[in-house]
Structures are given as C-alpha cells and as structure tokens.
Amino acid sequence: MTTTADIHEPTFLAGDEFSIPTFRLLKQDGTLHEGAKAPDLEHDKALAIYRAMVATRVLDERMLAAQRQGRLSFYMQCTGEEAAVIGATAALDDADMIMAQYREQGALVYRGFTFDEFMNQLFGNELDYGKGRQMPIHYGSRKLHYMTISSPLATQIPQATGYAYGQKLAGDGQCTTVFFGEGAASEGDFHAALNMAAVHEVPVIFFCRNNGYAISTPSIEQFAADGVAPRAFGYRMHVIRVDGNDILAVYAATREARRIAVEHNKPVLIEAMSYRLAAHSSSDDPSGYRSKKEEEAWREKDPILRMQRWLIDLGWWSEEEEKALQESLRREVLETMKRAEKRPPPPLDSLVTDVYADVTPELQRQLDALKTHIRQYPEAYPKGARSLDPDVRAGDEAAKGGE
Amino acid sequence: MTTTADIHEPTFLAGDEFSIPTFRLLKQDGTLHEGAKAPDLEHDKALAIYRAMVATRVLDERMLAAQRQGRLSFYMQCTGEEAAVIGATAALDDADMIMAQYREQGALVYRGFTFDEFMNQLFGNELDYGKGRQMPIHYGSRKLHYMTISSPLATQIPQATGYAYGQKLAGDGQCTTVFFGEGAASEGDFHAALNMAAVHEVPVIFFCRNNGYAISTPSIEQFAADGVAPRAFGYRMHVIRVDGNDILAVYAATREARRIAVEHNKPVLIEAMSYRLAAHSSSDDPSGYRSKKEEEAWREKDPILRMQRWLIDLGWWSEEEEKALQESLRREVLETMKRAEKRPPPPLDSLVTDVYADVTPELQRQLDALKTHIRQYPEAYPKGARSLDPDVRAGDEAAKGGE
C-alpha cells in the first residue's frame, strides 16, 4: 500500500479529477496528426493488415447477404471495428493466444484462417472443426492459436488470465490477448480476471472494444464512468485508451502493451474506442435504438478507408489494386460458400463424442438407441439417417477424395 | 464520455500517478491532528457511541471465552474495528438499512439489539429470530433495520444496491449502507453492485472494512492496487479513504457520504483502514500467517482507547465510569448467556416452516414422516423429541410466561 498522505477534511474524490486521453496517430484523411510518428510498419506487413481488413469486410457483407437469403441461420459482423481487431492482432506474435468474444473474425483472417475454414464453421458441415455443434461465427483454430468462441459473455476473460499464467510458467515468451466488448466488461468475470492478473503478474492484454453498444444498450446505460479504461486504476494495471479506428495507433499501442506484458509479466488494459457500424447480429435491427445520423457520423470514420488513404499516400496501394482485391475476394467468398453449403453434416456419432475424452457407456447406450430409432424413421431425420446409410458414407468419402 | 484530450505517444497510465490520501482527525493520544476539526458530536451521542464500542468489545471477549469453554460452537469478533463499524452506524439515520458481512455486531449494539437478543441467536434457541437455523453471529433485526447475515461473501453488496434503489423509489429519504471486507471486494458481486449503483444513481454507501486480511490471505495477495478505494474511479463514484480506528473521522466521513447519497442519489465508497486484532473466527489461529509484532503494532492503535482518551480530555468520561461500565457489561453478558443457554431449541416444525410462505404438501409429508420416526426413537433425537412431547411443551409455555 502506498497510502502516505493524510487529510483532515472529508474530501471525496471521484476520479473525474483527471480524464484518460485517447492515443491517435492517423487522421481520417490518411495523414498523421501533428506531432505523431507512425510506428515501424514495413510494406509487406502493412499490406497484410490492410488486405485482412478488406477481406473481413467483404466476408461480412457477403455472409450477411447469405443470411438474408436464408442460406445461413445467423451471422455477426466486425464492420467498423476491423482496425481495432486486426491492428491488435498484427502487433502480436503469431503464436500468442487470442481469446475473442465473437466479433473478432478479423484476427483469424489476419492469421490465415481460410475462407473454406470460415465457411465450414458457418455451415456446420462435416469439415467444421467444431463438428457443427455451435452456432455460426463460433470459430476456433488450434494451429492459429485462436480459442474456440463461446457465447457466454466474459467467461474468456479470467480464462485468458489463467492461460497467460500457464504461458509465464512455461517461459516460452508468449502472451495472451483477450478481446471483449464494453458490455461484457460489466460481468463479474471481468473484475475477477483483471484483479487476478495484476496480483499474479500475468502476461495478458485485456483488449476492450468499446463500440458504444451492447445490443440495444448504449454505453451510457452500461457505466457512469468515462469508459472502461479507468477501471485499470482499481487494479494498478497499465492502461491506454486508443482510437480504435486508427490502425497505426492500435498497432503501436498493442505492440507496446505486448512488450510490457512479456518483458515485465504485467497485464495491460487497452480500450479501443470504436463503433459497431452494423447491427448487433443478423437477428437485430438497430433502427429501434439508435439514429441513422449517429451511424452516418461514424461511417465517416471508417477505419478501412483511413488506412487505405494512408497506404495510397505512401504509394503502397492504388485504386486498381483495391478494385482487383475486392473482386477476387467476393468471388472467392461465393465459391467457398457454395462448396461448404453442399458438404454433408457431421456424422451422427458426433452427437456423443467429445463430451468426454471417451464415450461413456451411458452415452453409447443413448447413441445405440437413437440409431435404432432413426433406422425406424429415416425420413424424419435426414441428417442423422444419412450417416447410417453405408452407401451415402462411401459416396461422401469418394467426394472428399476428389477435391 | 468526457474523453477530450488526445495524445500522440503511446503513454500508459496505471493510476499510481496520484494516491488516495487518508482522512484522519484524531490522534492515538486522543488529541486532534493539526488543522483537524472534530465533527459536531454532542455529549450524549458521543457516549452512546463509546458505550457501544466497549459493549461490543466485552461481548466479543466473553463470547470467545465461552466458545473456548465449549459452550458455543463458533464465534467471530469485531475487535479492532469497533470505530469503523460503530462510527459509521452512528452517522446514519436509525431507520437506514444496514447490510453487514458478519463482523459488524457493533452496529447492532449501537442500535439497541439487547444482549438477550444476541444470546438467543448465538445459542440458536427458541427465541432466536432466525429459529436456530444459522450458525452463531448470523444476527438480523427487522425493527433495527439490520438485514440478517448470510455467510456467502459479497452477495449482500448488489442486494444493497437493489434495496437502496427501492428506497429511492419509495422516496422516504432513507439509504442503505453495506459493509464488507477487502477480501469480499474481490468477488464479482462487488463489481456488479458498484457499477449498477453508479449507473442507476442509487443512495447506497459501500463501506469497505480493509482490515489487512481475508482469513490468512494478506491484502497484498488480494489486490495489487493501493487498496479498494481506487476502484471507485472505474465507476465514477465518490470515494474517501478514512482511518478506520479514528471514530471522529469515520463518523464525519460517513455523515458526509450519507448526505451525498440521500441528497444527490449518488453512491459513495468508503474504505476504512483498520486491522483485525483477533483471529478470523474461533476456528482460526492467526499465528500461522502473521507476526505477533505486527499485531502488537496495531494493538497500539486501539480505536476504543483512542476515543476514551478524547472523551476523558473533554471531561465526558472518567476511569471510574470506565470500570463501572466494564463490570456491569461483563455481568450482564454472563447473566444473559446463562439464560439463553438454558432455553430450549426451536420446535421441530421450524425445520420446514419459512422455506416457503406456506408449508408445501411434500414438506408436510416429510415432516409427518419425521415425526413418526422420532416417536419411534425419541432418545436419538432429544431436541426434536422434546417438542413432540405435550408435557414438555406445556412446561415451556409456563416457563416463558414466568419471565
């Protein structure tokens, strides 16, 4: 405890005494703020980031359209927050663990998750790593160090603290970055995670995407404070607030946060100020709770356009390249979607595997009874029945081999 | 959001930039700090506070001794924290709700809970308001606006936010004060409670007793920050840190906190710095985790002695009065204890009442079956059997009438 000063008047503080500034480098026109210095970001990396941002945007647009056409049951867009998510990811080591909330597909795109991999999850087909068990957008990749998404909010935050503690013990120089919304930060798990990370000196980056809303709830009804950042003081944790639409600032802040985390085994909180340009999800219609005018004002701050202007100014990018990229991405999305849609569902056995490392006797009994039942009514359970039909199975195997 | 300033360097803050001072008025020798002004505290009220502090101390000493003699199964002392608890209570309106953790019996003493009432709970006899269902020290009093204690930590904190919200709607000018330890403040419920109180502008005082330990865990392993107070900044809540062994400072701070809460419908956090002079509970032996030297250093800061000196200096108290008070309190404790010990346990029916407003059919069946069983083996269930015996019941009634 560093309590030294005494006072003899009952003076109350509320922390408004100082406000937390926002770190910004890039202006919307693509030039730097006065006095700002761009971080070291070489040509190839800058373009990899930019391409990932555009690819995420295109994927989101196409998949929302697919959802609207009834081809997909559900979708969630990263739209508006690509710089926050991808800028942060690019500042990490590729082997660092990422634990995301659900709106961070950009991180996967940046790390090389293919459109095929996305589509397999979105359509829950037999190639989905998650075996068709979770709703669309619950991606995961072991090889890309991206923890499978879980719908309950904030549960991943203390898990990140634990994961990073394990990394510290392993001494492999890796850290964990956990993404979450300003809404999720209200959960008790947030408090637990940050406090434990500070006490146990854990190399974890808490990356809060403050996009102004938790579904319909504006952040003004989420907390009375100036955002999430001041909470760091309660844990004695390093904190920075950053313009989440500013790719350079996000990248620079996260790189420095990672340095603090890994070199000093200290957790860091980053609050990225941004805006969810799209609906909360394909089930949501934001016109019920916010104005078009507000949305428009934020659309003017588009993070992709901002980076594009910077790249064009540098001579690293052109209108033609943009057009070509967009077209090829759109085509690729449509092609992979068609492939994935046609793939059969996971086999019936996947209903009971992975509950435990081995199927228990009771689960085996339940599966056997289910198979008997489905054999009796195959038309009623087309998905389950197909994997009981040896001809279909053989056909599937052949089809797989052919690709 | 009040984020206005921009920065162009990735500068991290951690809140150490400013530390939270401690509000103190009274020195250990009973004189005021230089520049300090005692709050208005008229003679009678000062003595009521002092008497409650001494009564709490005496009750605790005697009941711990009784526990050691095997007369009581369990006990917890307030020792060392009497000024924090009673100073705060005295600054409230008597009709304000108090939700305590478990170490705040001083608040009850101050409000007039009698030794008989304490003893009935401690011995879980038929007069215990809680009907002998909870462990010793789980007091409650509806007439004194003191919520019945619950063992799970921190659950009362969001409940206090809710209770106070109800008071605000009722518009009766009352508020709620919730006590909790610095350990309990690590629970998720703490975060929920403070955030909701700030957002919904609730007249609640969060009173944290930072006594340095949560059982064996020192506060340095509880949080990395400078105590609990800086967390208020994360919610934009008024906060003050106060010397918890300084009755005048606690009183003045809480009075002002109550004013802010009730006049402005704003929650306030108070962190009272103190020390748990006794063991955590009668089941605990602190020699396993802290030094006698540390304990001694805090014993020198005894809050009762400090107030006593102040009163004596004022001419409001004397050694003789002290002696007489101590003696009469000890006698009273012993007498009431003897009475309570002898009282019979609550009746068998109390096993199933109050689970619901009315006993359900299934509970009635279970009770009936139990009665049949106990009639078969009365010696095996002396407590249950006695209330099935009509003679005993009649005797009890007569005995009650005689008091």
Place this chain on the structure above:
Amino acid sequence: MPTMNMLQAINNALDIAMGEDDKVLCFGEDVGSFGGVFRATSHLQEKYGRARCFNTPLVEQGIIGFANGLAAQGSVPVAEIQFADYIFPAFDQIVNETAKFRYRSGDLFNVGGLTIRAPYGGGIAGGHYHSQSPEAYFAHTPGLKVVVPRDPYQAKGLLLASIRDPDPVIFFEPKRLYRAAVGEVPEEDYQLPIGEAEVTKEGTDVTLVGWGAQLEVIDRAVELAEKDGISCEVIDLRTLLPWDQDSVAESVFKTGRLVVTHEAPRTGGFAGEIAAAIQERCFLYLESPIARVTGLDTPFPLTLEKEYLPDHLKIVEAIRASVNF
C-alpha cells in the same frame, strides 16, 4: 376474446401487473426502451417510466443481486435473464440467496416478491448456448418455485400468479413458442394456480407428463398413439417445484403406465424425480417401467438438433413400448 401469441400474453401480463401495483418493476439486459431482445417488455418503459422499466448493465449476478435486495425492501421485481443459458452467473444469488432468504432469517425478511423470467429450451437452431433447459437445477433448490407455461393463456395466468405469489418464482418461457403459439387470451386480469398440474386430456392406458413446449410434442405423439388405439392421459405439470405429485399419482393409479419427457439431458433431469416419486407411490399399480424421453447426456447440439430432441416419434415409441411391455 382476443388472440395473442405467447410474447403478447407475457407482455400483457406484465402490463397488467405494473398497472395494478406501483411496486412492480421490470428490468434486465435490453429490457428498457428496446423492450427486450424478444420484445416481451415492449412499451412498458414508455408507459411506466424509466424508473420502473429499465436496462441494466450486462451482469446477471448483479441483476439478481439487485432484484433480491429490491424484493427484500418490499418491491416486486420481475427480472429478465436474456436467455436461460445465461442464468448461471446468477446461480449463487438464486440458490444461496433467493432460495434461503426467508428461511435463514426466520421470516424477518423475504424476497417473495421476486419473479425471474427467462426464455429457455431448444428447437430454434440455437446450439448449446441458446437452447438449454436448466429447470432441474432449480427444482433441486428448496425455497424456489419453478413455473413453465405451455401456451399464451397459461403464460399470462401463470405469470400474473407468479408475480403475486408470496415466494420467489423462476418463470421459464419456452422461447420456440414465443411467436409460434397463438391462442385466445382474455384481456382482463386472471391467475392460474401455482403448484397444480393440469390434466389436459383424459385417457386410460398410459399417462404422459411434460411441461412447456413438450406439451405440443406430446399432443402430436398422442395423436399417433390413439390411432393405434392407445388411450392417453396427458398432464401438464406447469409447476416443477413444488410439483403436484397427487395429480400424477392419481393418473398412474388409473393407467398403470407413465412416460415423462423433457428436453434437458436425461441424467439428473427432472423426469428422474418424477419417476422416483411415482414408482414409490404407485409401485403396485405399475404395469411397465416408467419411461423417460429426454435430451441426450450431451451439451445441446446444433446441426443434429432434430436427432437430439425428444420429439413426437420418440415419445410415441416410448408409449408403445410401455403399453406392449
């Protein structure tokens, strides 16, 4: 009589309760001006003001902690948990606090005014975090009441009764019926009894017991079974805690056979309790083992949801097996 879907019936019940008693409050995530993600609280903020119908921060343990305190103070909170799958952060507040509040204080304090509403159950392609049926956890918790309506009429009458019940109630709303179930619902105030099952169809050969959306599934199964000449008695439990043992036992005395169904996993599900209690009370009357038609002992799946669910075909097979035992 007007026609309402289940959401409208619930909204109507909340409106009546708030209109009649100033102490009734509705809150939860997105419950305020937006009216909840399913719109069960639509227009209540407009009508009764922000103080009585409002958004909370996103923290279920806080919502229920806050609601417990409010109820203890004498208010009548109706707290919404956005999906039953997200009730677990509040489990401590419910199981250790709500359920024990009155008992532990010897009735000095109680939270009887509290009602917790939560959409629950599967059939909407929601995967394991938008489909769970956690009723058995709460039905093992003395001090709580657990209520599940099967249609709009029941929803309104049971919700009004729950809000006014002197004990805390967890009110699970079968979300796949929210818009799918439509029926006549009186405009006026009415209550249906808590703790009483309802025999929705009389029969002689076998008793079927279920709650919520399973009643519809049972009805489809019964239609098939009756074509085979099997006479089915159907019981909607409506309240799971305290449950109406007498009604079920009486029916089984008559039919000698019992099939219980729920979506939750089999092991430890509430059908086990019913089977255990009924085999004890009706032992000499039972002509075949009590059958359970339930979800599998797995998390709730997505792609193979149809295969997982205890549908009418599985139920009719259980009926046949029971009758042909």
Place this chain on the structure above:
Amino acid sequence: MPTMNMLQAINNALDIAMGEDDKVLCFGEDVGSFGGVFRATSHLQEKYGRARCFNTPLVEQGIIGFANGLAAQGSVPVAEIQFADYIFPAFDQIVNETAKFRYRSGDLFNVGGLTIRAPYGGGIAGGHYHSQSPEAYFAHTPGLKVVVPRDPYQAKGLLLASIRDPDPVIFFEPKRLYRAAVGEVPEEDYQLPIGEAEVTKEGTDVTLVGWGAQLEVIDRAVELAEKDGISCEVIDLRTLLPWDQDSVAESVFKTGRLVVTHEAPRTGGFAGEIAAAIQERCFLYLESPIARVTGLDTPFPLTLEKEYLPDHLKIVEAIRASVNF
C-alpha cells in the same frame, strides 16, 4: 502401511501429483503458505514454490475461470473451493465452460487437466452455508465427472486418478471425515478407477447405495439390519457422473430391493436418478419400491441438524420397510 486421516491422504495425493508432474498446480483461497483452512494443501507451497501453490484473491468465479484457462493451456490445475457451499459463484464457469469446452471446440481444446476440490456435506454444525451437498447439480451436467471418496484410502487413489483423468473432475470431499476417518493408506502412488462403483459388502436381501460419508452411516444401519437377519449388499458409487449403472443393476437383479441415501434434499437429488434408471432396468425384479433416505426439502438447518440428516436409524427403517413391503 502408514495410517492417515482423510486430510493427510489428500495432502499426500497432491504432493505425489505435484512431485511427479511439474504441470500440476494447486491454488485457491488460503491455499498457499497457510495450506488451506482445512490444511489439505499444507507444505505444498514450501515444497513446490509460490508459482505452483498459491493463494488466489477471494473470487470463486475467477478461480475456476483462471483454472479453465490454465487447463486449456496444458497445465494441470487442482483448484480448491473453500466450501462446496461457495462453488455457486463459479457455476457458470463450470457448467457453461468446463463442461462444454471439449465438445464445443470439436476437441481442438479441452480442460481435461482440471480438478476442482471442495469440502462438502453436513454433520459439523455448519448450518446451511457450511453443509450443503450440491452433487446433483453437477451430476446433471454432461462433460463433468463427479467423484466422492468415502475414506482416506479411497480419497488418495481417487484424487490421483481425478488429477490424471483426461476429463475435468469435481472432487467432493466429505469434510466431516477429514479428521474422523483414519485408515491405512499406502505411501506410494496408486489410482482407483473413475466411473466404477465398489461393492463394499455382499448380501442378498436388499441393496444399499450411497457415496462419501453416507457409507459410514449405511454401515451402521446394516449392522442393525443384519441383527434382524436381513442380508444387505452395500455399494459405494464413488463416481456420480458417469455413474456405474451396471453394478447397481446387477446387485438389484439379485436382491430385488434398493435403498439409496444422500444428505442433499430429496426432490431432484441424485437418488432420484438412480431410482429412475434402476426401476427401468430392473422392473421385473423389484420386490418393493426403491426407497430414498435423504435430507429434507429445506435449506440445511443448524440446531435440528440431527433431525434433518439421513442417519442410520432412518436407513434401517427404510431397509425394514423395503423388506417387509
């Protein structure tokens, strides 16, 4: 063979596990230098350092969240919850996360290394917040394993098996046996099987099933029953999820009678599951209703604890009723 009480056996198991595998960590409230409020983790910090055995802040949801993350990373956390009564703030992390981690990721990630230890059960004058038996909540949660030892020998062998089991295990320690149960425990490393019940006594007239501290109570009841000439078979379930149906069914095929006992409230307790499953499998063999001897459907009381508990007298009466049905 050395003699140990249950705490010593548990401490010894943790010591062996940590000594053998660097990835094993022990943590929880007061678990560090103090060794836990019951001293189950005594000397582990001294021996293995603060990085592997440590105090956590006072936040159960954080402890299990942290443990889930650690286990996903490949460590082998043994997290202590100070009392099972305080496991509920972590319920969401356990039920929605621990239990579903492997399934939801298609086995990309798992938290199989996790073991959660918690003292549980009554008989220590602990009232309703130091006496609960919450096993049924977890036994209704696919993905978890739930293990309860009955004596020091079992505690050591089952805990070592739990720590090394590829699935997450909730390990409930009957705290009233911590010092009361003393027995021979081998010094060396050994494991007892998870998922297998043990017939601790053979008999022919009636089967008794229990777990944890109830085994001792059952033994006392059996002594009385055998004086009446009733031959009892006793089964310690040991693992509640997945539970060993075959062993219980086999016994009931032989005896035709079953009495199940636990301290938890009756309604929704795990005895219900056992009764439901066994009446289904052994229907034609049952000579009397399956009986449950359990706690009452109330919060755990204090002064009248003796009256509440399913003691040997209540069990022997149930045995007699079963045999004389």
